[in-house]
Amino acid sequence: METTKILSASFLDILFDGRNKAYGAYELRNTYNRRLIKALGATGLIIATFMGASALKGAESKKAPVPIISHVVDLTKIEEPEKAEPPAPPPPKLQEPKKIATTQFVIPKIVQDKEVVTPPPTQDDLADVKIGLKNVEGEKLGNIAVPPDGLPDGKGILDVKPKEKIPEIFEIVQVEASYPGDWLRFLTTNLRGEIPVDNGATPGRYQVLVQFVVDVNGTVSDVKVLKDPGFGMGAEAIRVIKKSGKWKAAIQNGYPVKAYRKQPITFEVLDQ
Known part of the structure; x- marks a missing residue:
């Protein structure tokens, strides 16, 4: 360079x-x-x-989280309220029995005709009256029906209680209607837990109470919701119970009967 x-x-x-x-x-x-x-x-x-x-x-994470529902459905056995016995009806007022014409019984005594003070009654006189210890004015036997003596109340009136009417559908039974398989597993398997979230449910616990009828043949009918928090949970519970098939009928006094059955179902929506 x-x-x-x-x-x-x-x-x-x-x-x-x-x-x-x-x-x-x-x-x-x-x-x-x-x-x-x-x-x-x-x-x-x-x-x-x-x-x-x-x-x-970070800005997106500050938004409200999307709630999800757990697929574990909490099933609890409903406690049937004790049915209070209705007060006994007041006893019916007893009507005073009608007086029946009664002729005093007189021990016959043989005397002379001139000593007879009161002649004995004839057979015609005794046809429509009772024989008693004293004379009583009243209605002739031909006009009224005379109950037999010696009845329990001592007044000639039978105390007969009417037969209890058997209800068409029992509300309380000795043995409840039962599902033939694993009822809790059937519900948890078939209930769709995402239904409340899809319908906008916020985080929390929601209980649905369903009532249905099981007849003597085990057929489920008349399924309806008694308590529905909304968000499609009531309709989902009805769908699954209608899908359950045949049941074992309830038992009362040893016989299968048509009875109501209630089932609570709790959905839990969790915060994401």
Whole structure:
């Protein structure tokens, strides 16, 4: 390199003076600063991108979480309330029996005709009257029906209680209607836990109370919801119970009867 150019030449030009600059080392050293700036710029861009994504994710995480429902359905046996016995009806007012014409019984005594004070009654006189210890004015036997003597109440009135009417559908029975298989497993398997969430239910516990009838043949009918919190849970409970098939009928006094059955089902919506 000429002496006049040394002062204005770069360090690389002086270093590679008289060497093969096309070999590659010169080019790498000459473009090092530009490549370093590009690399730093790309690194900063990537870091900024990650920071922006993290910020967006943090903002989304502050939104209300989407509730989910557990697929475990809490089933509890309903406690049947004790049915209070209705108060006994007041006893019917007893009507005073009608007085029956009664003729006093007189022990016959044989005397002379002239000594007879009161002649005995004839057979015609005794046809429509009772024979008693004294004379009583009243209605003739031909006009009323006379109950037999010696009845329990001593007044000639039978105290007969009417037969208890058998209900068409029993509300309380000795043995409840039962599902022939694993009832809890059937419900937890067939109930769709996502129904409340799909209908907008917020986190919490919701109880549905369903009533249905099981007849003597085990057929389920008249399925209806007594307590429905909404969000499609009542309709879902009805769908599953109608799908349950044949049951074992309830038992009363040793015989199968048609009876009501109640089933509470609790859905739990969890916070995500």
